[in-house]
Amino acid sequence: MRPDSRLARHLPHKMITLACAALALLVAPTTTSAQTDQLVQWTTEAGGNGHWYRYLSPVSIFEPFSFATAQSAAEASSYNGLQGYLATITSQAEQDFMNGAFSYLLGFGGTGTAWLGASDAATEGEWRWLGGPEAGQLVSYTNWRPGHPVAAAGFENYDLLALSIFGGSPTTYGWVSVEQSGGALGYIIEYGNGPVTTVPEPGPLGLLAAGAAAFGMMVRRRREDAARG
Ligand SMILES: [Ca+2]
Structure with missing residues (x-):
């Protein structure tokens, strides 16, 4: 009997299980509450910033993400040694890249929203990026849909930013302000905030x-x- 076949026969079941689990982790999304997990890099060769972007959708349209959930998940994640945060879109070029990268993933029936990392909760009408290299900076490039941002009115403040995609021909992309109690059918993580500073999970x-x-x-x-x- 060849040694390798004898080895295979006696390979402990536990070891096979461990190997399978490790392989499953390798191909599975690391965020368990999300359904779709696609990573796309805006390469420097394509004129980009070298950052990676990941769109995550909820498990169903009946379980949209709150902004807080999306933000904490984004900031707890890293990829390729880069810290994650809710995406910041700071130029038309970055918007164009994301439109192309995520259009086919977003929404159900071609329509959907995904959280981006800005808010005007601190000062009404003053939109600032919350994370990444632009944390604290005023939002200068904008891509608001008509009627947005919605000014504070009555009980609800429309303090949060989401990228909204309307299916159709042509598909249109724009930002919408969303009320604090609102949900979005996904969120976009950008990985580009320098090296990860926390000790990562195995x-x-x-x-x-x-x-x-x-x-x-x-x-x-x-x-x-x-x-x-
Ligand atoms: Ca960005």
Whole structure:
């Protein structure tokens, strides 16, 4: 019997399970509450900033994301060593890139909204980016849909920013202000705020490395056993 086939036969079930789990993590979205998970880079070759963007949709249209949920999820995430935050669109070029990158993902029946990272909650009418390299800066480039931003009125302040996509021909993209109690059918994370400063959770690659190390130990132990026996 060849040694490798004997090894495979005796490969502990636990080890196979660990390897499968690690592989599943590698291909699965890391945000469990979201359905769609696509990462796209705005490359410097294409005139971009090199940042990565990720659009996440809810598991159903009946479970929109609150702004707070989206913001905390974005800021708790990282990719490629870059800190995440709710996306900031600071130029027409960045808007154009995102329109192209995410149009096919957004919404149901071709219409949808996704949270972006700005608010005028602090001072009504004064929109500022909340995170990323632009944190605290006034929103200068704008792409408001007609009628937006909605001025404060009565009980509700329309303090939050979402990218809205209206299906049809041509598809139109624009920003809408959303009330504090509102939800959006997705959010966009931008990864570009410098190196991650917090200690990351063990990622898929870390788990794979741990699995490989454990596998190596097992093989070594079997060889030692064989040498003794
Ligand atoms: Ca940006």
